[in-house]
Amino acid sequence: MNAxxxxxxxxxxxxxxxxxxxxxxxxxxENDPTVLFTTAGMHPLVPYLLGEPHPAGNRLVDYQKCIRTGDIESVGDPSHLTFFEMLGNWSLGDYFKEGAIKMSFEFLTSPQWLGIPIEKLGVTVFRGDEIVPQDDESAKVWKELGIPAIRIAYRPREDNWWGPAGATGPCGPDSEMFFDIGKEPCGPDCGPGCSCGKWLEIWNDVFMQYNKTADGVYEPLARTCVDTGMGIERTVTILNGKKSVYDTEIFAPIIAAVEKASGYTYGSDPEKDKSVRIISDHVRASTFILGDPKAVTPSNVGAGYVLRRLIRRAVRHGRKLGIEDQPVENLKVLSPIAAVVVDQLKGPYPELEENRARIIGELDNEEQKFLETLQKGEHEFEKLLPNLIKDPRKIMSGRLAFKLYDTYGFPIELTDELAAEQGLTVNRAEFDEAFKKHQELSRAGSEQIFKGGLSDHSETTTKYHTATHLLQRALRLVLGDHVAQKGSNITAERMRFDFSHGAPMTPEELSKVEAIVNEQIQRDLAVTMAVMDLEAAKASGAMALFGEKYESQVKVYTIGDFSKEVCGGPHVERTGTMGTFRIQKEQSSSSGVRRIRAVLE
Incomplete structure (x- = not known):
């Protein structure tokens, strides 16, 4: 079965x-400052899991593109990816454990669907602890379906518990499904959930049945929800009896494109094979980030920094395959690989085709910039060389290596290579120490930027979210109807709003926009919501985010006689509760896009 x-x-x-x-x-x-990317299928549904009604009802299914970069160093092994697709189904106060488990079992084992033999399945359930009891309810349902007790493992909180998303909120136990690949058990305690490689997780049913309070108390929820997730790449690997996600039809055309660009034949050398896999994953991830309706571009901060890192790692691994030895006309290496990703996935993700030119242009541009960075770094290394060679120990200090990395973006691996060519070694311990200190400072900065997520500051972020509607309307009144939202980011301290506009705003324009927003707040306008079909919403004059995907039924929020937008929420009930709106800064975000940073005081 293919993807x-x-x-x-x-x-x-x-x-x-x-x-x-x-x-x-x-x-x-959208408006979640706690993460840079959508990391799971449930991420966009958090407001509905928290209790907001969904316009499509209380039983939902979808497929969702996701990015996770926490394990970036593991990419290239049999299972780790930075970009992946999640299949998910949800119950919002409808069925619960028994219903979810029975549906999961039927889809996995029925010959009409996946047809996985029952003897190949194992499951885990929550073991319980001093705070929350053991999940015997889920175990009982699995036993009734024919999973023997020996293949039902009770696992601790770190393995079988989800949430809450912030310090407080909905959370609960989960039940995970595993496929036995047929390896010998690693020992007498080997069972589903064991990390030895015998059992591969394919699906996860999360049962949100508690609310964690600020006091750390777990109160039973009156409205329980189910959130499930199945990874497409990993499941296709299992269904086709492959040992690695990179051996599936998903990656075959991408790997072929890497072979064509590099002249290297995959399967010839384990170390170079890993580079092929890293390039394949990173170009695929970069293609989806650049092809997104709310695309970010490569930069030195936030999501743009992650994108830059993926692109540059791909270029660096291309060098390991000898790509720089290819003819000059071949040196736009990544964009032909990205074109293959677009061709392969434009069916389920039409935004890739719509944004093909941007994907290609940004990849070519960033690749060229990085090659210039490498040339600069090599030049700086050559300037250091006479003094380095004089050192009888033939050791380059880690401090100097870190300076090349920090000042010129020159990767440590390339410093290692250049040093080795001259009979030198780099003091990696010293470099690692400097790098670690740099990471800690960056992390502290990020925590400052992203502290105060949606779950923990719902009242404040709700006010800021409503302010984005007032701001967009005010910008259109002052600058013109070409203005459209290109993205937003909200913390408990401020809002950031990106919008289409080709020139810096004048002080007079900024002053007008600020005054218009504050006038609507002072008018204490009522904020109302109606559910209608998308065409009716557009016909009624509601603004919708260009390029965004919407359900057939949508929520339309109207703010008095001033603003009307298709939006998922959350919003205040009246604008008079919002305080005073003040623009702190207006600047360029990317080509043709401006950024406003503002606060409510």
Whole structure:
């Protein structure tokens, strides 16, 4: 079964169980400052899991693009990816453990669907602790379905518990499904959930049945929810009996494009094979980030920094394959690989085709910039060389190596290579220490930037979210109808709003916009919501985010006689509660896009 068949079957199965298919959302989370990218299928649904009604109903199914970079150093092994697709189904106060587990079991084992032999399945359930009891309810359902007790493992909180997203909020135990690949057990305690490689996780049912309070108390929720997730790449690997996600049809055309660009034949050398896999993953991830309706571009901060790091790692691993030895006309290496990703996935993700030119242009531009960086770094190294060679110990200090990295963006691996060519070694311990200190400072800065997530500061972030609607309308009144939201980011301390406009705003324009927003706040306008179909919403004059995917039924928020937008929320009930709006800064975000930073006081 290939990825497209799995995607279709999953949606078809849950539609047959009365689930409404909803659209996957952007890779750039809307108004959630706690993460840079959408990291799981449930991420865009958090407001609905927290209690907001969903316009499509209380049984939902979708597929969602996700990015996770926490394990970037593991990419290239059999299972780790930075970009992946999640299949998900949700119950919002409808069925609970028994219903979810029975549907999961049917989809996995029924010959009509995936047809996995029952003897190949194992499951884990929450073991319980001094705070929350053991999840015997889930174990009982699995036993009734025919999973023997020996293949039902009770696991601790770190393995089988989800949430809350912030310090407080909905959370609960989960039950995970594993496939036995047939390896010998690693010992007498080997069972589902063991990390020895015998058991591969393919699905996870999360049961949100508690609310964690600020006092650390777990109160039972009156409205329980189910959130499930199945990774497409990993499941396709299992269904096809492959040992690695990179051995599936998902990656075959991408790897072929890397072979064509490099002249290297995959399978010839384990170390170079790893570079091929890293290039394949990183170009795929970069293509989806650049092809997103709310695309970020390579930069030195936030999501743009992650994108830059993915692109530059791909270029660096291209050098390891000898790509720089290819003819000059071949040196735009990444964009032809990205074109293959677009061709392969433009069906389920039409935004890739719509944004093909941007994807290609940005990759070419960033690749060229990095090659110039490498040349600069090599030049700086050559300037240091006469003094380095004089050192009888033939050791280059880690401090100097870090300066090349920090000042010129020159990768430590390349410093190692250049040093080795001259019979020198780099003091890596000293470099690692400097790098670690740099990371800690960066992390501290990030925590400052991103502290105060949506879950922990719902009242404040709700005010800021409502302010983005007032700001967009005010900008259109002052600058013109070409203005459209290109992204936003909200913390408990401020809001950031990106919008299409080709020139810096004048002080007079900024002053007018600020005055208009404050006038609407002082008018204490009522904020109302109606559910309607998308065409009716557009016909009524509601603004919708260009390029965003919407369900057939949408929520339309109207702010008095001033603003009307398609939006998922959350919003204040009246504008008079919002305080005073003040613009702190207006600057360029990217080509043709401006950025406003503002506060409510």
């Amino acid at each position: 497209q068949e799995l995607r279709s079957k999953y949606v078809e199965f849950f539609k047959s169980k009365e689930h409404a298919q909803i659209q996957g959302k952007s890779l750039i989370p």
